[in-house]
Amino acid sequence: xxxxxxxxxxxxxxxxxxxxxxxxxxxxxxxxxxxxxxxxxxxxxxxxxxxxxxxxxxxxxxxxxxxxxxxxxxxxxxxxxxxxxxxxxxxxxxxxxxxxxxxxxxxxxxxxxxxxxxxxxxxxxxxxxxxxxxxxxxxxxxxxxxxxxxxxxxxxxxxxxxxxxxxxxxxxxxxxxxxxxxxxxxxxxxxxxxxxxxxxxxxxxxxxxxxxxxxxxxxxxxxxxxxxxxxxxxxxxxxxxxxxxxxxxxxxxxxxxxxxxxxxxxxxxxxxxxxxxxxxxxxxxxxxxxxxxxxxxxxxxxxxxxxxxxxxxxxxxxxxxxxxxxxxxxxxxxxxxxxxxxxxxxxxxxxxxxxxxxxxxxxxxxxxxxxx
Amino acid sequence: xxxxxxxxxxxxxxxxxxxxxxxxxxxxxxxxxxxxxxxxxxxxxxxxxxxxxxxxxxxxxxxxxxxxxxxxxxxxxxxxxxxxxxxxxxxxxxxxxxxxxxxxxxxxxxxxxxxxxxxxxxxxxxxxxxxxxxxxxxxxxxxxxxxxxxxxxxxxxxxxxxxxxxxxxxxxxxxxxxxxxxxxxxxxxxxxxxxxxxxxxxxxxxxxxxxxxxxxxxxxxxxxxxxxxxxxxxxxxxxxxxxxxxxxxxxxxxxxxxxxxxxxxxxxxxxxxxxxxxxxxxxxxxxxxxxxxxxxxxxxxxxxxxxxxxxxxxxxxxxxx
Numbered sequence: 133x134x135x136x137x138x139x140x141x142x143x144x145x146x147x148x149x150x151x152x153x154x155x156x157x158x159x160x161x162x163x164x165x166x167x168x169x170x171x172x173x174x175x176x177x178x179x180x181x182x183x184x185x186x187x188x189x190x191x192x193x194x195x196x197x198x199x200x201x202x203x204x205x206x207x208x209x210x211x212x213x214x215x216x217x218x219x220x221x222x223x224x225x226x227x228x229x230x231x232x233x234x235x236x237x238x239x240x241x242x243x244x245x246x247x248x249x250x251x252x253x254x255x256x257x258x259x260x261x262x263x264x265x266x267x268x269x270x271x272x273x274x275x276x277x278x279x280x281x282x283x284x285x286x287x288x289x290x291x292x293x294x295x296x297x298x299x300x301x302x303x304x305x306x307x308x309x310x311x312x313x314x315x316x317x318x319x320x321x322x323x324x325x326x327x328x329x330x331x332x333x334x335x336x337x338x339x340x341x342x343x344x345x346x347x348x349x350x351x352x353x354x355x356x357x358x359x360x361x362x363x364x365x366x367x368x369x370x371x372x373x374x375x376x377x378x379x380x381x382x383x384x385x386x387x388x389x390x391x392x393x394x395x396x397x398x399x400x401x402x403x404x405x406x407x408x409x410x411x412x413x414x415x416x417x418x419x420x421x422x423x424x425x426x427x428x429x430x431x432x433x434x435x436x437x438x439x440x441x442x443x444x445x446x447x448x449x450x451x452x453x454x455x456x457x458x459x460x461x462x463x464x465x466x467x468x469x470x471x472x473x474x475x476x477x478x479x480x481x482x483x484x485x486x487x488x489x490x491x492x493x494x495x496x497x498x499x500x501x502x503x504x
Numbered sequence: 505x506x507x508x509x510x511x512x513x514x515x516x517x518x519x520x521x522x523x524x525x526x527x528x529x530x531x532x533x534x535x536x537x538x539x540x541x542x543x544x545x546x547x548x549x550x551x552x553x554x555x556x557x558x559x560x561x562x563x564x565x566x567x568x569x570x571x572x573x574x575x576x577x578x579x580x581x582x583x584x585x586x587x588x589x590x591x592x593x594x595x596x597x598x599x600x601x602x603x604x605x606x607x608x609x610x611x612x613x614x615x616x617x618x619x620x621x622x623x624x625x626x627x628x629x630x631x632x633x634x635x636x637x638x639x640x641x642x643x644x645x646x647x648x649x650x651x652x653x654x655x656x657x658x659x660x661x662x663x664x665x666x667x668x669x670x671x672x673x674x675x676x677x678x679x680x681x682x683x684x685x686x687x688x689x690x691x692x693x694x695x696x697x698x699x700x701x702x703x704x705x706x707x708x709x710x711x712x713x714x715x716x717x718x719x720x721x722x723x724x725x726x727x728x729x730x731x732x733x734x735x736x737x738x739x740x741x742x743x744x745x746x747x748x749x750x751x752x753x754x755x756x757x758x759x760x761x762x763x764x765x766x767x768x769x770x771x772x773x774x775x776x777x778x779x780x781x782x783x784x785x786x787x788x789x790x791x792x793x794x795x796x797x798x799x800x801x802x803x804x805x806x807x808x809x810x811x812x813x814x815x816x817x818x819x820x821x822x823x824x825x
């Protein structure tokens with residue numbers, strides 16, 4: 133597992149990272165392969181299997197989404213998170229049931245960890261009212277708020293200030309909760325990123341910011357986006373900034389687990405840069421011709437699901453049984469979703485305003501053994 | 505009942521809301537020890553503490569965005585934009601996050617964004633704007649614009665109690681100029697129009713500071729029976745009150761302090777044209793600020809803002825039609 137604190141000087145006094153954070157410092161866009169066979173301190177056998185299963189389910193649902201899209205059954209465009217499954221799954225797995233999460237378009241696994249069913253996700257892709265947004269949202273802009281999952285807003289990173297506000301409320305009410313927002317490297321150039329980072333640090337709120345650093349803002353590579361790696365900016369805000377191998381689900385889990393622990397202990401927010409690679413184009417309409425083939429080959433050799441699979445095989449886990457069960461689950465979910473009715477056009481203008489008492493967002497799943 | 509200024513009535517509403525509901529928090533620039541640029545929040549820091557009266561950095565997006573976050577986990581944030589003009593910097597969070605959350609995700613966003621708005625005192629292009637139309641065109645937002653101290657308090661309390669994002673336009677030029685009887689304790693004013701003065705020859709439809717300008721103009725036309733309708737709530741819009749006034753009066757002058765194009769008055773005119781055409785005995789006449797930024801020099805500013813004279817002339821001309 134590799135978790136590296138940034139080394140830039142700090143101008144104020146952020147919480148010092150625990151000693152475990154200081155292991156294996158590294159830099160550069162392509163993380164070294166994770167150590168296989170190392171025993172994670174906070175994950176039991178079932179946790180490690182669950183992490184694999186969530187990633188496999190994430191990929192299988194999206195592969196089905198691609199197929200349905202190509203059949204013309206998915207309205208709008210389609211975006212997937214192939215290659216980035218470990219970051220969202222590992223991050224969400226470290227959250228408690230009352231910790232809300234703001235995923236991005238490549239973070240399907242976060243929805244699954246929080247308890248959103250594949251059937252409702254597929255229904256959402258298919259524009260059915262039985263899906264998560266009531267057929268109102270783009271096929272990756274969704275979130276089941278009753279589970280504490282806030283659907284993304286296309287203007288990036290709009291959910292970062294929202295995550296700060298949730299965390300501010302938790303702190304004010306002395307609740308043992310944190311919020312987590314995911315965003316890409318492209319979002320770090322937007323003003324909201326600065327406002328959220330600064331305000332979170334000033335207020336020392338229990339928020340975790342996970343930067344999915346996949347090297348591209350749509351087609352624009354990092355070198356044309358920023359002159360300084362965004363994780364280095366954390367220190368300038370007085371915030372702890374850490375880099376992690378975003379393709380190692382156990383490493384992501386561990387760094388987010390520690391960030392959560394720190395946040396709940398009053399140590400303030402953390403910026404975590406998870407280095408990963410978007411293995412498809414921005415959307416299915418994008419052939420990603422701007423990505424060098426060798427770059428994709430390098431990352432393909434360290435696929436996050438294959439990496440976790442290797443670990444589990446060495447532990448004697450029957451991977452094929454899991455993937456077969458996942459495929460069957462997606463088949464069943466697809467059948468059920470396709471059987472759902474299309475939305476009633478008369479409902480298009482309803483629900484613009486809320487009526488009655490405002491209901492706060494809900495509590496989601498927290499499958500990590502540490503919460504049992 | 506107490507005699508309060510418009511500003512004092514707003515402060516009173518905030519104090520009552522905070523005292524009665526610990527979910528109510530305030531966010532804004534210089535609202536704490538300074539008491540706000542206009543002193544609306546003066547004393548609230550001492551009374552409720554820095555955890556609930558939050559002085560923020562200059563970060564309008566983060567003020568509104570964090571208010572949205574606090575609201576969806578059970579708080580009732582009230583944001584202050586130092587001047588309504590700065591709400592342009594928070595536009596994205598208001599329009600794309602707060603306004604669409606309920607429709608997209610079924611999540612209520614009970615926030616209030618207070619907007620000290622309007623001109624008339626040499627504020628210049630960045631301290632005089634009336635930005636309501638930006639938000640009226642954007643679904644999911646309620647927009648209020650009180651003209652009296654009593655309504656300012658009651659509408660603000662109703663806005664804080666509302667489960668939706670509410671933009672609360674408080675006219676800076678009314679803060680200390682307007683006083684009135686204000687009921688003690690909590691009460692909520694409905695999001696409907698109010699007849700300020702009755703009449704049946706012509707109706708002037710206005711809101712905010714223009715209610716007072718229109719009233720002065722009407723006072724100069726004692727021979728005519730002129731009704732004055734104060735919209736109070738721009739969204740939801742009390743269309744029935746507008747239509748009833750048109751049916752009774754048959755002649756309509758619509759006044760905006762905001763710029764002319766796509767203003768509230770344009771929408772009111774459209775409602776009348778669509779739904780009350782047969783009741784009209786003349787064209788709907790509009791008085792508004794032309795489509796220019798608000799200039800600073802008094803001679804220039806008074807040349808663009810609707811004046812008593814312009815409203816009186818519009819009424820005169822229409823009465824003679």
